[in-house]
Amino acid sequence: MSRRSGILEFAVLGLLRESPMHGYELRKRLNTSLGVFRAFSYGSLYPCLKTLVQQGWLIEEPAPPQEDPRAATLAGRRAKIVYRLTAEGKEHFEELLSQTGPDAWEDEHFGVRFAFFGQTSRDVRMRVLEGRRSRLEERLAKMRASLARTRERLDDYTLELQRHGMESVEREVRWLNELIESERAGRDQRADAPDERQSEDTGGGPRHPGTTPPDPSDDTT
Amino acid sequence: MSRRSGILEFAVLGLLRESPMHGYELRKRLNTSLGVFRAFSYGSLYPCLKTLVQQGWLIEEPAPPQEDPRAATLAGRRAKIVYRLTAEGKEHFEELLSQTGPDAWEDEHFGVRFAFFGQTSRDVRMRVLEGRRSRLEERLAKMRASLARTRERLDDYTLELQRHGMESVEREVRWLNELIESERAGRDQRADAPDERQSEDTGGGPRHPGTTPPDPSDDTT
């Protein structure tokens, strides 16, 4: 009855925080912006939206006034339902953003969490990145152990598969290392541009994490 | 009622083809040998085993005679149920092995299929590898297109996530390229060691695929 997905809920709230949208568009964003990792179907999305409305996190709005005169025939196409984040929804999302349990760095969640790092405070970002890294290192240790145990009994293909899998994990660890270092560099950056400083950038606009070049003007249509 | 998992069924049949096992051990193998990608719980495994028995692919056997005298007290531990592949099961698995639809190269299936390449005929291996590769290239094209469309609207983190995701896919494509070339080299290898040839190596022992990349004493710590 309740359809509390966790990950889908999180992503929907996060996307709607940037700007109101209707379901169809929301799904597209879900499967492009964030969707390298996960693809959701309408069968999941629409029920999810309903429960979010029931929770009070979202409100449904009729189609916004179109500037295009052709579409003025009372809601172009089938009457869109635009979903907007409520104040309570915003608060709820902010709370979700601040959580740093294992739920934040397991495979299914990490990607989506990362996608909203722009809205996440720096210390939470650090905890999530480090959590993910240690999770992966744990996994590497297990893989190495199991490989050492069974090395001789495996055929070439199984071995190659294992090797490639381990390399993938190692690669992600290196990636995380760079990101973490980058975050640290950003944090310790107080010598120059001191006027940019702010005690907590949780709700503020997305600031670049150090090495990444600053963006001129980001505009979310 | 039926619990036809596809992927789990496949893996179970494949592991039992190598040697009979009881459920507990089977699960461990599932989560080490093949399990970098997927971890199954007893809640899936045992019901699956039951239906496989009902299908006639497996038979339950009482614990095998233990050579260890201490365990001779009528089935060491709780009476193990050893599962053995029947002739029909073997036939069925062979048929599954020969299938090369999209089911073979999608994310969820490819790893397990690859793990049993040792039992797979060369032409099927080729089709699966090439299928996977074109699937990934398709995905890359989509990612690049979507990136080109939305490049400016994305914040640094989302961009970085996307970039890393694409790199991962590109890396797998390169891996597949090497494997495919290796397979081809193996196929065209008729100048030397001609007595090793066999028209179909489907059911035969695992032959190394020519220039198998994995080096013996390769240890990347």
Place this chain on the structure above:
DNA sequence: TTCGTCATGTAATGGGTTACATGATTAC
């Protein structure tokens, strides 16, 4: 006029996990 895309939804189904129940054996 038919196809592709936009747009919203529901019911049935699938494939899996978690938590629980049970109990023997081994190692400390």
Place this chain on the structure above:
DNA sequence: GTAATCATGTAACCCATTACATGACGAA
């Protein structure tokens, strides 16, 4: 004696997909 591991199983639940139902609009 008690904790860990071995060993098998079930029921309740979860999250998501697929297939379906409906329908409007724009372009070929």
